[in-house]
Amino acid sequence: MKVAIFPPNSMILADLVERRGHEPLVMQRQIRKKVTSAEIDSPPLNITEKEPIEGLKYAAIEVPSGVRGRMALFGPLIEEADAAIIMEDAPFGFGCVGCARTNELCMFNIRKRNIPVLEVTYPTSSEETMELVNKINEFLDSLEDKNG
Amino acid sequence: MSPPKNPESSPKNPESGKEYTPKAGHDKSPETGKNNSNIAETGCLIPQSEPAEKDGKITRMIILGPSAEISNTELVRNLHMMEFPLTIKTTCYGAAISGEKEDVDEAIKRIRKLDPYNIFTKDRGFPPGDPRRCRAKRGGAREGFHQLEKEFELLDDVSKALKNPRKVKVKKVEKISPEEFKKIARECK
Numbered sequence: 001m002k003v004a005i006f007p008p009n010s011m012i013l014a015d016l017v018e019r020r021g022h023e024p025l026v027m028q029r030q031i032r033k034k035v036t037s038a039e040i041d042s043p044p045l046n047i048t049e050k051e052p053i054e055g056l057k058y059a060a061i062e063v064p065s066g067v068r069g070r071m072a073l074f075g076p077l078i079e080e081a082d083a084a085i086i087m088e089d090a091p092f093g094f095g096c097v098g099c100a101r102t103n104e105l106c107m108f109n110i111r112k113r114n115i116p117v118l119e120v121t122y123p124t125s126s127e128e129t130m131e132l133v134n135k136i137n138e139f140l141d142s143l144e145d146k147n148g
Numbered sequence: 149m150s151p152p153k154n155p156e157s158s159p160k161n162p163e164s165g166k167e168y169t170p171k172a173g174h175d176k177s178p179e180t181g182k183n184n185s186n187i188a189e190t191g192c193l194i195p196q197s198e199p200a201e202k203d204g205k206i207t208r209m210i211i212l213g214p215s216a217e218i219s220n221t222e223l224v225r226n227l228h229m230m231e232f233p234l235t236i237k238t239t240c241y242g243a244a245i246s247g248e249k250e251d252v253d254e255a256i257k258r259i260r261k262l263d264p265y266n267i268f269t270k271d272r273g274f275p276p277g278d279p280r281r282c283r284a285k286r287g288g289a290r291e292g293f294h295q296l297e298k299e300f301e302l303l304d305d306v307s308k309a310l311k312n313p314r315k316v317k318v319k320k321v322e323k324i325s326p327e328e329f330k331k332i333a334r335e336c337k
Contacts, residue, residue: 009292009295011295011299012268012299014271015270016306018269019310026271027273031274032271032272035273035274035278036204036205036275117321118318123305126308129302129306130314131316133305133306134313134316137313
């Protein structure tokens with residue numbers, strides 16, 4: 001099953017999903033398409049004027065172009081997902097996941113899709129981390145059961 | 149990028165076989181007005197990204213947990229001994245490997261067996277040593293490293309949990325009633 005993760009570039013979530021035999025839908029895959037495409041010859045401009053236009057599918061024209069540009073990358077992942085894991089209050093927010101409003105919009109879109117979603121919070125202690133891992137594994141195993 | 153020579157006769161690009169996606173404002177496409185996924189509610193033509201399945205060359209990071217039983221050197225030596233056509237780069241967290249998807253996936257599968265609970269992997273968008281991200285060229289750590297650094301703090305506990313799995317109950321999130329919502333809204337005033 002294709003599992004969307006949030007934050008979409010989290011190593012722990014992607015690794016756990018993969019260990020249970022599912023496919024994590026990660027941001028890096030979208031980024032790879034942008035940075036290895038032959039069209040891009042000006043390195044820092046990975047996001048071109050096309051992305052905010054693509055983002056119109058997910059956000060209105062009044063929404064800042066930064067949000068729409070990011071949604072052009074996150075949106076297809078959310079649409080492709082059969083299930084999702086959301087980790088709230090993650091302290092990291094670098095690069096593509098550095099926009100709080102986009103993150104809210106992504107979570108809204110995931111919840112709106114009516115797919116199985118596991119919502120957890122970022123662990124702050126050893127005990128919480130272990131519980132988080134067990135919860136994620138339990139959730140991923142239950143997906144397998146549903147999938148037959 | 150030049151448009152296909154004859155978009156009217158075929159919606160597919162004859163050279164690449166990919167579906168023809170017209171640029172915004174190009175009104176000659178036979179799909180215009182018919183394909184709902186390409187049209188926003190406002191009626192604007194929205195170009196869509198190509199599907200992500202066709203990966204070709206991919207890059208993956210192999211991260212050793214704090215309690216790993218092997219060192220970076222051992223990890224890289226093992227990767228070399230597999231003799232896959234891969235680009236292998238030693239890094240402070242483990243290694244970065246790049247190559248065809250099948251080779252990378254097989255290498256990851258085999259390398260995990262060395263220490264299943266302490267070897268973690270992550271996809272990476274940029275190829276190893278890419279001047280846009282490599283700190284040798286641009287100075288300072290790349291953005292992804294800060295995140296990796298933060299997540300690395302949890303890896304010890306993650307590997308402990310993987311070693312000793314426990315049954316837990318996953319609480320299903322349910323919708324709240326309108327009365328409860330009204331109560332919360334009143335409290336937030």
